[in-house]
Amino acid sequence: MYSDGSEYLSQNNETALQYFKKASDLGNPVGQSGLGMAYLYGRGVPVNYELALKYFQKAAEQGWVDGQLQLGTMYYNGIGVKRDYKQALKFFNLASQAGHILAFYNLAQMHATGTGVMRSCHTAVELFKNVCERGRWSERLMAAYRSFKDGDMDGSLVQYLLLAEQGYEVAQSNVAFILDQTEARIFNENETYPRALLHWTRAAAQGYTVARIKLGDYHFYGYGTDVDYETAVIHYRLASEQQHSAQAMFNLGYMHEKGLGIKQDIHLAKRFYDMAAEASPDAQVPVFLALFKLGLVYTLQYMHNLNMTELVSQVDLDQLLGPEWDLYLMTVIALLLGTVIAYRQRQHQAVPPRPPPLLAPARPPQEQPQPEDQVQPEVPPQAEEEQQ
Numbered sequence: 001m002y003s004d005g006s007e008y009l010s011q012n013n014e015t016a017l018q019y020f021k022k023a024s025d026l027g028n029p030v031g032q033s034g035l036g037m038a039y040l041y042g043r044g045v046p047v048n049y050e051l052a053l054k055y056f057q058k059a060a061e062q063g064w065v066d067g068q069l070q071l072g073t074m075y076y077n078g079i080g081v082k083r084d085y086k087q088a089l090k091f092f093n094l095a096s097q098a099g100h101i102l103a104f105y106n107l108a109q110m111h112a113t114g115t116g117v118m119r120s121c122h123t124a125v126e127l128f129k130n131v132c133e134r135g136r137w138s139e140r141l142m143a144a145y146r147s148f149k150d151g152d153m154d155g156s157l158v159q160y161l162l163l164a165e166q167g168y169e170v171a172q173s174n175v176a177f178i179l180d181q182t183e184a185r186i187f188n189e190n191e192t193y194p195r196a197l198l199h200w201t202r203a204a205a206q207g208y209t210v211a212r213i214k215l216g217d218y219h220f221y222g223y224g225t226d227v228d229y230e231t232a233v234i235h236y237r238l239a240s241e242q243q244h245s246a247q248a249m250f251n252l253g254y255m256h257e258k259g260l261g262i263k264q265d266i267h268l269a270k271r272f273y274d275m276a277a278e279a280s281p282d283a284q285v286p287v288f289l290a291l292f293k294l295g296l297v298y299t300l301q302y303m304h305n306l307n308m309t310e311l312v313s314q315v316d317l318d319q320l321l322g323p324e325w326d327l328y329l330m331t332v333i334a335l336l337l338g339t340v341i342a343y344r345q346r347q348h349q350a351v352p353p354r355p356p357p358l359l360a361p362a363r364p365p366q367e368q369p370q371p372e373d374q375v376q377p378e379v380p381p382q383a384e385e386e387q388q
Helices: 013-025 029-041 049-061 065-077 085-097 101-113 121-132 138-149 153-164 169-180 189-205 209-221 229-243 246-258 266-279 281-305 309-314 317-321 325-350
Strands: none
Touching (some): 013 029, 029 049, 029 065, 049 065, 065 085, 085 101, 138 153, 138 169, 169 189, 189 209, 209 229, 209 246, 246 266, 246 281, 266 281
């Protein structure tokens, strides 16, 4: 407070320096960084770049973001130390991990000009985007979110639309979500899905995985556009290859199985189902059901190839059980599987619990996408803090 001053407290370098020294002697990184700033700019003491570097290093070693940023700046400009872009990049990266806006900006400049790194306009744009999204207009995003939580869908949608037009990816995906739920009344019913498709497209262009999968769904089902399986495959493939989405992998497996938009190939279908199970543990149950059904289809094809045409021709499952017999079969299997799991859990509860081992390693939690096979979970609008 004494270092910067305010309307209630006069700026005083000497007093600020005393408090910074006391804090630094106690090992406080804020005090160490404050002393570094004092020696860097000569606030109450003569300019001394070596001492400034020393105190910034102490603060940075304790993870203090301002110390990391100032160290990066000194290495970048060669102030009190030999210019070293690799060290500057290192400390800017550390500061950016804590969300420091200047660190993002400095990294963006380095990538845009190829200073210390290979020039990458794509990376620079992403970093500049991080800087822009941390501007004061993000308060409008929180206001729109509060309107949504209060049930004011139209008010929330209008605020999100204004931000979406400024290129805010969170706002674009939230506009698409509200329109997708058909909860807003400011647009006609015929406009809802085409506008949602537009904003899903914009959000997907900024790398949002859920938006990319939604684009595939819209083209698959014909929401806001004509049914186009080939385009749906393209979007699912992008989500699978670029974001490793289990949902997209499962959808590709289903489309290979049915021959929708691509050549029917049960071997590729199995491969994508297996990839989905590996990408997310949550996908293992629906993948098990899909593989069981796929095995049944493969068995029927194998029997047909063994000159059992007459037998197979008599088993017309579409006529016997309806055109969606595979969905009925998967439902029955899921019920049986749930019954078995419930029975095993009751048996397990009846057995006295065993003492845990002395050293039980804990698994780190993993972020798990959800499978596309079941009823699609809705994607709630994202609050600003989730994007930072």
